[in-house]
Amino acid sequence: MIRQALIAVFAAIVGLAAGTPASARVRIDITQATVEPMPVAVPDFIGADSQLADLGRDVTGVIMADLDRSGLFSVIDQRAYVEKISSVDVRPRFPDWRIINAQVLVVGEVRQTPDGRIEVATRVWDVYSNEQLGAVSFKTPADNWRRAAHKVADFVYKSLTGEDGYFDTRIVFVHETGPKEKRNKRLMIMDQDGANPVLLTDGLNYQALTPRFSPTQQQITYMALFDNRPGQVYLFNIETGEQEQLGTFRGMTFAPRFTPDGTRVLMSMERAGNSDVFMMELATRRLTRLTDNPGIDTSPTMSPDGRRIGFTSDRGGAEQIYVMNADGSNPKRITFGEGRYQTPVWSPRGDLIAFTRLYQGRFYIGVIRPDGTGERLLTESYLDEGPTWSPNGRVIMFFRENSPGAGPTLWSVDLTGRNLRRGRTPGDASDPAWSPPLP
């Protein structure tokens, strides 16, 4: 009763507030939109002296490249800008930015702090509503300016899309060298924009395959393939460089992947010609068998809520993707298309599973809902393999070989299927793994 009265009063207030009665309004449903990058203006970040101004220019360059690469924004050419920003603490002249069709303006300044570090201060303005969408500042040692720039780009991205950015992240991948018949495969790590590539393994007595990042810390797990003994799964701490083998088994262990909480590793183990999915508790090294089937069960991946596990199995004939409970019970097949489905990877958001599909000699990267509906293929080529999600679940990176014998290269695509781009790597690169946001 009281609730109804309150609702009535509220409705009356709303009615009074709205100048025109609802009945006099013409109602129109807007169901079509343009899907284009949002025009953003990013004038060079200012600096008090020439050195800081140079640094500001470098910071701006990294931010512009990040935003542009996301495919969601198009950075307007700086030569078109009318207003020259002289201070980040003064409201911009919005008509000057509207006239060049900018929808958002990012201004910033690089300052020297008394303790010898730099501070990168930024404001994001909505050019049409004349409102500030956000302001932030990062302090960091001067030689770490690239990370500060990525952080600013992440901030702009979040202000405009509502989801966390993925620019301050790194990629681990397999760096391939040497002739095709005697490939040398080593692990390499770089910033997500291709900067700062560093080799992690020497590749002298083993090949490194299928690196996977821990979702919670700077740690990876990968498979080492030896000449004289079965391949084994290893843990690699990127910060300390320490490595350790995850148990010693008679059969081969492969396809490792961390669980979302980073405390366990899912993997496949081959015993007497049959592969099944196992889970290892990292603290206790206790191994739990999750599937027990004469078919080949492999490529396990856990949902972000930790309740389900997706995997590949050929128990029904050709390889298809299945989803089961985290304890291995109730496996259900979710893909039914022609061809073969492999390497399922659960999105960090939990709403999609990325996969590789092989059909009539072509490879595809696609996504499907965990209940098996809404399958969409995003890419196609001679060989597309090894999908990995950006930490915000918006972008998929994978590797591609365009023709037989062509070296593998890294590519990324938005989950909508737009914005297919080639990544920058030193030489041939395969099997990428996206890190969580850096601390």
Place this chain on the structure above:
Amino acid sequence: MRFGVVASVLLHFCALGLAFVSLPEFMRTKVVEAPVIPVELIREADLAEKTSVPAASPKPKPKTEKPPELPKPAEEKPKPAPKAEPPPKAEPKAEEKKPEPKAETPLPKPKDKPKTKPKQEDLDLDALEALVDKSRKSKPASEADSEASLEADSARAAVGAGDRLTASEIDKMRAAVSRCWNASAIIGAPQPEKLVVEIDIDLNRDGSLAGAPRVVNALEINLSGNRFWKVAEQNAIRAVQACAPYDFFDPSRYQDWKAFTLNFDPSLMAGF
């Protein structure tokens, strides 16, 4: 011999039985199966109302400057007949008017006057003269205009002309807003079909926004805690602001298009 007689009798009985069963079928007249053609009936009154919507524009004008008395009967009579023509009329008007507001952006009101002139060319010269004289004598433009629009409203009500926009006008508005609505961030969000944003806007006579757009479901959006919905809200507001002014409407029918509720619904784009 005996067998032959028995067989013959049996066959005759069979033939008679068949004839008894099937003959009535041959006698029946066949029904021709014709395809059903659905016909939508439109009552004359409905039709008149539909087609009369654009015709609303001619009416107010004579009345606004009507004080001279003469044009009144002359103008009102022809109306019923021309009702069928309005669509062509409405379009040329819109085209004529567009350039004007752009040329003289500062003052929207004087624009209304020039617009009335072309229509008066149909009137007799005496009436036109009277109009000009009257306008010179009487009031400043702004007052005359507001009075005129009031009279226009009452006139429209009296004649029962349309109080809505035509389908093509609604399409124009929809196309204009759609063009500025950039959904690239929304369609990649989880469950984009749920990010519906409803916005009320009021327009000035020159098509510019009168005041800031109001988000009807702002409370729901804020309470949801869904940051993607918040971004969808910002995107919709940006679209409405970026597309203004909406200067393609007939200013003489300002009452019909001065307020809109725009329902930004990404559900049809959810499949990318």
